[in-house]
Amino acid sequence: MKTGPTVGEDASLELLGADLAGAIERGLIEPEQLPDASRLLKQLALLESRSAERRLTRFVETLDELRERTRASYDSDTVEHLLANTFAPMCASLGFRRALISTIDHRTWKPESLYIDEGLSGTESGLRSYLDQVTIDLADAPLEANALRQRRPCLVSSPQTHKHTFKPLMSVSNSQGYVVAPVVSRTRVVGMVHADQFEDPATPTDRDKITVLTGTLGVAVEGVSQGRRLTSFLDRVENIVSVSLGRSDGGTQSEPAAGDAAITGRRGVSAMTPRQHRVLGYLANGYTNAQIARELGVSEATVKTHISHIFRKMGVRSRAAAAAAYRTDGVRRRRS
Known part of the structure; x- marks a missing residue:
């Protein structure tokens, strides 16, 4: 059963309200139409407010789910295992239809894992194939480079015509608007996430969502890193103890009888x-x-x-x- 506007309908309300308000401000509405236009603008504002309340409720529920997934991610032995078991469920919880996480190595951006909503499965083989074989120089993607440099999320409303987007990826993905944000672990940028709503434009709400997503991933990556550092420390301690034991018994060992x-x-x-x-x-x-x-x-x-x-x-x-x-x-x- 449908209980509220979809992501696309939420975005349409925002855009329609902005267009109508802009038309009134620029004097594009005839004087006799102003009362009706003002009344419609108030109705749109009310609908948008109710929609925002629903989004906020869903957002709080999602935060609780993300918190549990972050705790579970600490059991991962590697960052790769973390991505395989955490990234897709998080994207689904936040309501993204497509999302891509990439690693950053100096001046290059390497796509690592693509999340596709179940309703789109089977339609994105071209995108998957492209991402599997590409490594992107950040000099060719100024928008992403700037988001990483500033360590801030970015909302791109017209990616096909924006002069700073990476056009080969825009051509393959046919995105109608996306959000991108860096994944920061402690003080280091370790990755980047792109997300969109497929055929619908991205909204400021999506920018808020990706901020939560990348922040959560950064915490989870740090948890894995701490676990690996702890394991390495314990290994070193065990090595020292083993060497000491070996010296105490003369460093020799005899094979036991069968x-x-x-x-x-x-x-x-x-x-x-x-x-x-x-x-x-x-x-x-x-x-x-x-x-x-x-x-x-x-x-x-x-x-x-x-x-x-x-x-x-x-x-x-x-x-x-x-x-x-x-x-x-x-x-x-x-x-x-």
């Missing part, structure tokens, strides 16, 4: 940190060091250090032996 290997391995599994459990799980499922590093969002060197600690705790010298002990421990836990 009959004792399973018992030693099970004890080692129980003594591991949560991160080491994850690494061991990937190892037991045949992942390479490079694949494990990508899954955890860390370097291969860090993965090798984890595996070294795992081998030491389990008393084994090979991946196969560690995997066998891991599977044995899993069977034992399920039966207990």
